Amino acid sequence: MSGEKRLPNDRGRRTGLGLVAFVAALLIWGSAAAPAEAAVPTIWCGVGASAADRLPDPSGRQIHVIYAVPADGPDRFAAAANEIATDLATVEAWWQREDPSRTLRFDTYPFAGCSGLGQLDLSFVRLPQPAAFYQSFSGRFTKLASDLLSGFGSRGKKYLVYFEGASGDGSGVCGQATMSLPDLGPSFAAIYLGVPGCGTLGGGAYTATTAAHELVHAIGGVPFGAPHRCADSGHTCDNGVDLMHPSGFGDESIDGYVLDVGRDDYYGHSGGWIDVRDSLFLRRLDVPQQPLTVALSDSVGGSKIQSDAPGIDCPTVCTIAWDGGERVTLEAIPGDDRRVVRWTGACGGTSLTCALTMDRPQNAGVVFGPLSYPGRVLIAGGGRVTSAALGFSCARSCTGRFDADRTVAFRALPARGWAFAGWQGDCRGKNACRLRFDKTHTIRAVFKRR
Ligand SMILES: [Zn+2]
Structure with missing residues (x-):
């Protein structure tokens, strides 16, 4: 016997993101002997550790990757960056095998000297609280999401968080994600590094499987309506090799998994429910x-x-x-x-x-x-210029601002003993002056003694 599988204790929850969501976990139990053979070794060629999302971004929605450590945790970023790039390159290759027409839209940055996921725009975040704060599995995901949301809150992004600080956690849960809308961020998926039995980062094995699993949750997941959806969680319960099965053995290569067995639940299906394959967080290659x-x-x-x-x-x-x-x-x-x-x-x-x-x-x-243009009214002689619509009355020289594109009528009213002789400037003749304020105007009303 190589181990046993157990259903996770997923539970209903609300996040602070304004979405009705629940946390879904990939849980491992026991161990099996299949080694990882699929890893796509990748060197990260980023320069320095950036706590923020580097700009500019490629077009479209992005999956932004974060490596997060507690305030008092060891800094393993230099090694972890290569391991994360390798795991995600392995996920990418696996995804291509499963669907040559789509790939995950990871957020990259044009670092010199390499291509592919060597150019991952990877953020390094030192969290505000010490490891003890995040130690308990219960509530950890919500704490991480709320700590990260202020710096990583784009509507166009999903955030994949590698959390280095779960080593004493006996929950057996390797990762969590909010199950959220396929095209709308921000939302988070987390991978808990160091949980016994959850595999080792950088081998393209169970940590890569977990990353792919949590990302699928984050871009639509296994929705209500899927025929093989588990009764108690957003997973598939029809086949243990399905990526979205709730549990695994903890040391398998992602190669052994299938993206929606039978293509009838969450990916490339013909039903009317949400289809992860349509998510705009996937790049179309076809x-x-x-x-x-x-x-x-x-x-x-x-x-x-x-x-x-x-x-x-x-x-x-x-x-x-x-x-x-x-x-x-x-x-x-x-x-x-x-x-x-x-x-x-x-x-x-x-x-x-x-x-x-x-x-x-x-x-x-x-x-x-x-939004508006200046108008200038000049008066020569005895009289006033008015605009009934504006309540405007000018007895000497006046300036004002007029809403753009508004047409304004001005009338000349001579004082006792004076007569209106005509307009100058942007109006001519003796009739009411109508001006459209699509530019600056100056008008002059000339009055002469009778
Ligand atoms: Zn899950």
Whole structure:
């Protein structure tokens, strides 16, 4: 006998993320003899340890990876970075084997000298509390998520946290994640390093399996409606080799696992429930990427354009490639005293957002303009200039600001003994002067003695 399996004690829970979620655990029990053979050795070529998410990001949603240690924990980052890169490269290779058309969208950074997950944008976080604070399995996940949320709270990101500090934990639980919406961050998945029986980081074995398992939870999981969903948790209970089976032996290679046995529960199924394969946290490899180019007329007052998922952050990043077919929503953010005059290119209208489908190269732009324009009224002789709509009455020279694109009518009213001789400047003739404030205007009312 090589061991036994046991169902986990998953439990309903609410996180602080505003999502109805529950924590799902990958639990191990016992041990088996199959060695790991699948590891994809990877050297991390990042420079230094960054506690923050490095920018810029590649396009689209991102899985950002964090290595976290308690305040008093040993700093093993230099070694752990290579081990994490190796495990995740192994996960990536396994995912390609299971589905050649998709890959996980890990957040990378263009470190010189390597490619692939050697370029993982890996953060190193020293947590605010000592190891004892996180020691108990109960409540640990919530503590980690709340400690990390202030620095890692992007709507476009899922966060995979390697927690180094669970070594005395006898729970047998190797990782946890919030089961959350497939396309919306932030949400967290955690791997507890050092739990006896949960494998050793860097071998592409059980820690890699756990990473893949928790990431699937984080990008949709095994939803209600899946025919083989376990009665008491967001796992599959039909086959022990399924990645989303609730428990394993603790030392198997990820090679021995299958991404949704029968493709009928959570990945590539034909049912109407959530399908992890559709998650925007997966990059499509079966359709070409398409460039999106965004232009803005100016960045006066801090005006900019951003995409809903990380990518476009114009004026800094205005051209980027997106997955073919992905839907991108651009948001125009006018700066102080600025507004959207109009969208150009593939977008139109004057609203703040524009949605595009990246089934071909796309160009879009925004013309920003002032919220208001100055108007100057000069008076020669005896009389006043009024605007009934604005309650405006000017007896000498006046200046004011007028809402952009508003059309304003001015009337000239001579004083007793004076007659209106006509407009000068931006108005002509003797009739009421109507001006549209799409630019600065100056008008002069000339009165002559009778
Ligand atoms: Zn699980």
